[in-house]
Amino acid sequence: MSSDVLAVAEHRRGELRDVTFEVVTAGRELAAEMGGDLHLAVIAGDVDGFAETLNLDGVDTIDTVDDGAEFNHDLYAGALEALFAEIDPTALLMPNSVNGLDYAPAVANALELPYVSDAIDFAYDGGLEATREMYGSKVETTVTVDAEQFAVTVRGGEWAPTEGTGEAAVEPFDYEFDADAAGSRVTGFEEVGGGDVDIADADFLVSIGRGIEEEENLDLIRDLVDATGATLSSSRPIVDNGWLPKNRQVGQSGKQVTPDVYLAIGISGAVQHVAGMKGAETIVAVNTDPNAPIFDIADYGVVGDLFDVVPALIEQFE
């Protein structure tokens, strides 16, 4: 066994995704603590082009698997299992992205590696100690992994992206993937969420979450929107319920927005929601729960019941 880290890059439709550069930072940290090298696996797509971009500070080896155009979990799982056997690293590090959710647990299970997902921090001192969140980000936990080798996925946005050029060696890795025998086939992509407005263009978003409770109560928020000239957006459950169209959803799987002011009403601030709105210049939160994670990123906070605060706010503008 080596004390190396094997990290995995992510790309989609020809572009490396931001999380890749964050995983590199996390991997560098871990490799430094373990005294090993950082390997970066790049699987499918224009691996040589990607490898050039990924010659980043602290990356020792880029292992390329030149097969397939896009992500396919059968390819990723198979290639990573083979690569892991070859490098025999201490740590396998993957992004906790949607594609990460689709291959990381399978790889860990196949390699019989203890698996910790969605780490927001970690340290290595003879074993892994990882920090995670529970109960909708209300608490943090540390977990220790008592094993020589382990797999961990990292949450996006928690590690700064690595910049700066390094001296990575590019090593093509021969892996035979039998696409015909694979049980899953990616057949295409589809964009969703077009429609009447682009909330990404708005200067002032009034955004509503599950705190609104009932569809009828949305009228109250519409009144606020009318009184202030704001644009209406929401967290995911509102869209899941069919109360607003998908193009209004802010978040990881919705839209990324950067308004001057984001007024979050009855929204807890789940990580996937925050991913879409943390770039707002000013964030205001109205929530009954003083411990709601949204207050951690808010510039202004109103601890209170939206059914009291919103009518009072409407009055201010009438």
Next chain:
Amino acid sequence: MKVLVTVKEVAEAADDFEIDGLDVGEQYLEYDLNEWDDYAIEAGVQLSEAFDDVEVVSVTIGPERSEETIRMALAKGADRAVRVWDDDVAAADLDVAAKARLLAAVADEEDPDLILSGVQANDDGFGATGVALADELGFEWAAVVNALDMSEDFSTASVHRELEGGVEELTDVDLPAVLTIQTGLNEPRYASLRGIRQAQSKEIAPMTLDDLGLDTDAVASPIERTSMYEPETESDATYFEGDAGDQASQLADMLREKGVVGE
């Protein structure tokens, strides 16, 4: 045809809570069906309505208390349920691999064509059990599924996987497979009164490690929770104090100052 739906009873911490050792104090926890599993149950029940001869079995790992939650699945149309628990399971700190082993043992007995599971559980948010289970069983899988179209002969599931940023991936998956279900896939039904009554007479089969042909090794885990704490608030928010009227007027002033509302 058989569809196995994995469900979990999850705990939610009250607005005001205290930590007791390695967990939130029991008195501050409320239990409910995992949000993502609700959509998985609905997907299973809809398949049973769309196809002839589909049995929907729900499986959970949980103490007796969780039968309340399982009954919700039965009331919504699952045909029967299996609940895995015994003293060894109760004493264990189940990691993903242990859960996958337990559920795989149940799947071995049930021999399902399709397994539906939630993308994640909203208490510990590991987001891994379904895919690990697929690997354990040698099944195909797809994670974060928000649209599902089953072929007439129940051999291939055409799914949409919801990626980041409003992009969906279209994938065909051969059965037997595990799909992890994203919220929004469907509209979970409410349990009807009739459903609730019927659920009372449906079977919830208790299963121990022994029944599943496993021993305590199956639930051993190298991962241990060593601390839980309330994160130091990173908040440097300015809070508007007073009653709702006071709060609203300060908020209104701020919005005017920022220039996002006129006047």
